Amino acid sequence: MDHVLIVAALAVMVLVSAAENRVERERRRVQGTASAGEGHRLDPYELAYLSGGPRRALNTALALLASAGAIRVSRGSRVTAVHGAPPSPVPLEQAVLDALAARPGGHQASALRRELESHPALTGLAAGLERRGLIVRQPAFDTARRHYGLLRLAVGGAAGYLVLVIVLAVAGVAGKETVYIGAVFFSLFAVASGLIALYRQKRRLRNVVTGQGREVLRSARAHHPRGVRDPRSLSLALGIPVALYGLTESGDQLLCDELSVGAPGADCAGACGSFSGSDGITFGGDSSGGLDFGGGSSSCGGGSSSCGGGGSGCGGGGGGS
Known part of the structure; x- marks a missing residue:
């Protein structure tokens, strides 16, 4: 149980990070599309x-x-x-x-x-x-928004895992205290970084420039x-x-x-x-x-x-x- 909790916590943290990276890559691809013209003179x-x-x-x-x-x-x-x-x-x-x-x-x-x-x-x-x-064009972000939905699921999963670890600890089946604390730390980090990523990507996906x-x-x-x-x-x-x-x-x-x-x-x-x-x-x-x-x-x-x-x-x- 000890090693399973730590490995799972690390996996959750990696999953959240990978989900945000997919959103960011797609957003950058869309916003980095070359313009159809050489220079611009705007009124x-x-x-x-x-x-x-x-x-x-x-x-x-x-x-x-x-x-x-x-x-x-x-x-x-x-x-x-x-x-x-x-x-x-x-x-x-x-x-x-x-x-x-x-x-x-x-x-x-x-x-x-x-x-x-x-x-x-x-x-x-x-x-x-x-x-x-x-x-x-806003529809150009559709794929990035789908990735954003997966990021939201990943963050929800990280939050669920954090609750699970705490419940196991309260029930006395979480294993050694050091392992339990480590699992809580990594899963809490995954939730916090995931919430920050959701806020950051939500703002970035609104910027159409x-x-x-x-x-x-x-x-x-x-x-x-x-x-x-x-x-x-x-x-x-x-x-x-x-x-x-x-x-x-x-x-x-x-x-x-x-x-x-x-x-x-x-x-x-x-x-x-x-x-x-x-x-x-x-x-x-x-x-x-x-x-x-x-x-x-x-x-x-x-x-x-x-x-x-x-x-x-x-x-x-x-x-x-």
Whole structure:
């Protein structure tokens, strides 16, 4: 019995480790798939989607439209269109304007985001990033998720074995005390390391940004450092910073506060990190990205330039990465 308990405890520990390794290998294989293209030059909305998903892209559109004077974000998180604002050549911005035009009284920001989260302008952004190999289609992780299920079973088995060893010890049939303690130690280690592995792999399997996507984001952030504004256009001065770092870079505290209403975990203190959407999918790629809400200092909805026109149009320019 003595040797059986020790050998079984070691076997359980190896089983848990092997199960996590299978998940990790499959995840790395999927996220490491080579991209279909040589280099990438993304516009603000593609960068926003890559950095923070649909919510970041929509918040970037709202920030640009508000700064261009095409929409107004008032207290109570009410978003309304400004009468006479011209149409935008940018599909996502026009989607926002169309949604607001259909509801003259305005939209709550959170309701507006929910209405537009499956809009073709957003799904088109995702499809384009998938084609370039910058984000992973969720079905691509199906095999890794099956391995994750086996990991969960292995951890459950380790926990069951730990209980069994303790029961045998209490019943007085576990053998020598040193063997019993060793078996408890190895099985407890297997359970603890397995729980950590489950948490770690669950988070990693939510991150849809590929290795190439992370490189693009790092390059874009190096090219557009936090706090540095390019005044050549509204897109470069506001669109790119908000896309890469969140509304902390909007320079508009009231805009940030109002757009954060109804968003779980929203924080306008400028916290950093990748963004996890309501469906559990994580964007951002590394710890350099900002959340979608952050500090600023000016009033909401300002600006005097028209939407969609020239260099100060709403988002039209393309930021290099």
